[in-house]
Amino acid sequence: MALGAPPTAYDRATTIFSPEGDLYQVKYAFEAVRKGWTSLGIRSKEAVIIAAEKRQITRLLDLESIEKIYLVDDHIGVAFAGMGSDGRILIDQARLVAVRHRLLYGEKASVDYVARAIADIKQAYTQHAGVRPFGVSLIFGGINPEGDTRLIKTDPGGQFFSYYAVAIGMGERYATEVLEKEYNKELDFEGLVKLALKALFKARIETSEEQSASLVGEFHNFVELGYITVEKPVFRKMSADEIRRYVNEVSGELTK
Numbered sequence: 001m002a003l004g005a006p007p008t009a010y011d012r013a014t015t016i017f018s019p020e021g022d023l024y025q026v027k028y029a030f031e032a033v034r035k036g037w038t039s040l041g042i043r044s045k046e047a048v049i050i051a052a053e054k055r056q057i058t059r060l061l062d063l064e065s066i067e068k069i070y071l072v073d074d075h076i077g078v079a080f081a082g083m084g085s086d087g088r089i090l091i092d093q094a095r096l097v098a099v100r101h102r103l104l105y106g107e108k109a110s111v112d113y114v115a116r117a118i119a120d121i122k123q124a125y126t127q128h129a130g131v132r133p134f135g136v137s138l139i140f141g142g143i144n145p146e147g148d149t150r151l152i153k154t155d156p157g158g159q160f161f162s163y164y165a166v167a168i169g170m171g172e173r174y175a176t177e178v179l180e181k182e183y184n185k186e187l188d189f190e191g192l193v194k195l196a197l198k199a200l201f202k203a204r205i206e207t208s209e210e211q212s213a214s215l216v217g218e219f220h221n222f223v224e225l226g227y228i229t230v231e232k233p234v235f236r237k238m239s240a241d242e243i244r245r246y247v248n249e250v251s252g253e254l255t256k
Contacts, residue, residue: 015129025133026126029082029156032135036081038171038203039068041139042179042196043151043164047189047229048141050079051196053171053204054222069226069237073098075142076111077226077235081169082136082156090134094118111142111150115160123158133157137168141226143233165195171203178202189229193238194250196225201254212255219254220244 011024018024039052052068069079072094080087097117101109118138125131133156140152153168154160165183167175178199187195201219205212220243228235247254 013129014126014132023126023157026157029133029135033082033137033156033168034170034172036083036136036169037068038167038169038175038200038207039079039081039139040167040175040179040196040199041079041141041151041153041163041165042183042187042192043141043149044185044187044192045149045230046187047192047227048077048143048149048151049189049192049196049225049227050077050139050141051200051223051225052079052081053169053200054224055208056222063221067224069224071226071235071237072114072140072142073102073108073235075108075144075228075233075235076114077141077228077237079139079141079224079226080136081172083134084136086134086136087138090118090121090136090138093121094138094140108145110144110146111140111152112144112162115140115152115154119154119158119160122154122156126157139166139168141228142235143228143230147230147233149230167199167203169203171200171207174206175199175203189227190246193225193227193246197223197246197250198253216247216251216254220247223247 014025037053041050054063054066070091072078094114097114098109122134125133138154151163152160153166165179182195223243225238
């Protein structure tokens with residue numbers, strides 16, 4: 001009598017479905033994202049905010065050398081959670097997609113166009129032998145050429161969805177709780193920044209052994225934040241001094 005393949009057989013190749021319809025290598029890639037440092041994005045009619053945390057995993061680590069938020073084009077930024085090396089390669093591809101669109105059509109690529117192109121690459125790596133899925137999720141945020149704000153997340157399986165607010169990484173659950181409770185489509189720029197900081201802080205506290213009272217004074221050192229507004233549609237990263245000012249303004253709410 002022939003015996004069925006043991007469960008471990010289904011994770012030997014990307015292209016083999018389990019009896020439950022799962023691709024185990026893709027599931028493992030999602031797990032890599034869940035172990036990554038928390039990143040999130042929020043948008044309203046006025047602006048798009050992308051924020052990410054950084055962790056001092058060893059006192060010898062130079063945090064200033066670590067980037068979690070990148071510029072794709074003048075009007076698009078991106079953050080990631082998961083394997084940093086995979087994120088770097090896909091972000092480079094996103095930049096190529098954007099610049100090729102400019103050269104070919106003489107205009108900026110939409111956020112949707114760039115996100116779809118990266119999602120297509122991710123999906124291709126779930127159906128070919130000899131490769132593995134990308135263990136990273138990306139959040140693209142920006143202003144489309146038509147002037148509307150966009151926020152799109154791509155996952156390791158190649159799916160992509162548009163969001164008003166979204167979080168990825170180890171603190172996704174806790175950051176999402178804050179976002180679902182406090183998000184409002186009418187938030188202005190400062191409201192978006194403060195909400196992003198509160199969500200990141202909540203995620204940090206719940207996924208570490210740090211205490212809120214001791215963390216709040218140093219929190220600005222562990223945050224990276226980028227933004228773009230409809231009024232000035234150029235994506236830029238916020239300076240450390242700017243982040244410190246906003247953290248100070250919401251410090252009372254962070255330690256509740």
